[in-house]
Amino acid sequence: MGRVRKALTGPLVIAVLVAAVGGVGFGLYWFQPWKLWQDQTVQEALPGGTETSAPPAAAPSGETSAPPAAAPSGEPSAPSSPATGPQTLASGELISHEHATSGTVKLVRLADGSFVVRLENLDTSNGPDLRVLLTDAPVKHGRAGWRVFDDGKHVSLGKLKGNKGSQNYDLPTEVNPSDYGSVSIWCDRFDVSFGAAELTRV
Known part of the structure; x- marks a missing residue:
């Protein structure tokens, strides 16, 4: 009995137990599986108010665009002025990759000339070290599209604020x-x- 007790408290057994506990702790830190059941909802308004679509591009050289419609008789025509609020330049719908993901992505130009990527009605899983990447990679369905977004030109816009x-x-x-x-x-x-979305000009 004494020999058994001594064997169970020997240096090798203690080292194995320490290694096992350390391995479990590292695995929990690395994978953070509890985040799959923890949702974080962040609701932000668009800076500067409600966005509008970008104005149509100018007609190519040599072509003329149709004149604006005349105002009804007796009513003054409204003066034309450039949009002063946020303008949506491009948008796309998120598709699922490793986790079920949905929502709308918009590229918006603000009144001061700066740009934001806006996620609307985002719904995805939580996870460790999630970021929003703006990339030049094509969006592909299935496993072929899971790992391509850091292969080419890309920029991280920061950590994901919330998975919803x-x-x-x-x-x-x-x-x-x-x-x-x-x-x-x-x-x-x-x-x-x-999940990812291809941005298409609006």
């Missing part, structure tokens, strides 16, 4: 939004997309 809700992410001033065509909810720890 509507949120704004500022573009750095040096970023030209025309260089990018997609947005991914990206798990930086495991290099995998939870």
Whole structure:
């Protein structure tokens, strides 16, 4: 009996137990599985009010655009003025990758000329180290589209504020939004997309 007790308290057994506990602790820290059952909802208003669509592009050289319709008789015509509020330049619907993901992504130009990526009605899973990536990668369905968003040109707009809700992410001033065509909810720890949207001009 004494030998058994001594064997169970020997240095090798203690080292194995310490290693096992350490491995479990590291696994919990790395994967953070409890986040799959913890939702965080963030609701942000768009800075500057309700957005409008961007005005149509100017007619190519040599072509003339149709003149504006005349105001009804007896009514003064409204003076034309550029839009002063936020303008939606491009948008797209999120598709699911590793986790079920839905919502709308918009590229919005604010009245001061700055840009934001806006997530509206986002619904995805929570997870460790989730970020919003603006990228030049194509959006593909299925596993083929899970890991492509850090392969080419991309910029992180910061950590995901919440896995549910509507949120704004500022573009750095040096970023030209025309260089990018997609947005991914990206798990930086495991290099995998939870969901992504292709941005199409509106």
